[in-house]
Amino acid sequence: MNARVNDEPASVSLTEQAYAVLRDRLVMLEIKPGEPINEDRLRTELGVGRTPIREALKRLEQERLVVAFPRRGTFATDVNISDLSHISEVRRTLEPLAAAAAAERATAQDRTALTDLRSRLDTAAPTGDNTELLRTDVGVHRAIYGCVHNPFLEDTLISYDNLATRIWCVFLPRLSGMAGHVDEHVPLLTAIIEGDAKKASELASQHVIGFEQAIRALI
Incomplete structure (x- = not known):
């Protein structure tokens, strides 16, 4: 590149x-x-x-x-699969917190941007390119983190998502259902756009748990 x-x-x-x-x-x-x-x-x-x-x-x-x-x-740095538990422990706490905060704090401009992002996800043609799907996943996460409007929390969220994504990348050739993992963002974005903090938190939690389970199934 x-x-x-x-x-x-x-x-x-x-x-x-x-x-x-x-x-x-x-x-x-x-x-x-x-x-x-x-x-x-x-x-x-x-x-x-x-x-x-x-x-x-x-x-x-x-x-x-x-x-x-x-x-x-x-x-x-090396990618240590043994770090998965530690990374997931942090993300299980922070991702639901961030999703709820985004639902509560997102500005009108934020919600418009998330609506556009949701539309692109909803209408995207199916692809078997796991790398591109993972880039999309990272982009959605970062868009949500920006809506929290807390630079300290945003930096922490990005840092741990980066570490989790590196683990994803190790297993990309063997992963199935990556498109479904990315599609999970559509209802999550909807909850944030509509200001439903409780729903956003629940969906974010499920998303993080699903990531850990998908990786553990391949270890």
């Missing part, structure tokens, strides 16, 4: 742009677990200087997506 961060809106800092590109490559395992991060190559590819790359990598290290070793360099 080629992406020059200079193509991003000028209002977004070069560090933020580099961070977003690297984060999504790491999350989707386009940068493989354990793979070294070549800063010089990234600087050339993304069209930025050394500082934005290094600042982005510092943030990604805090989010457990990369790890730095003195005199060895920086590497994509």
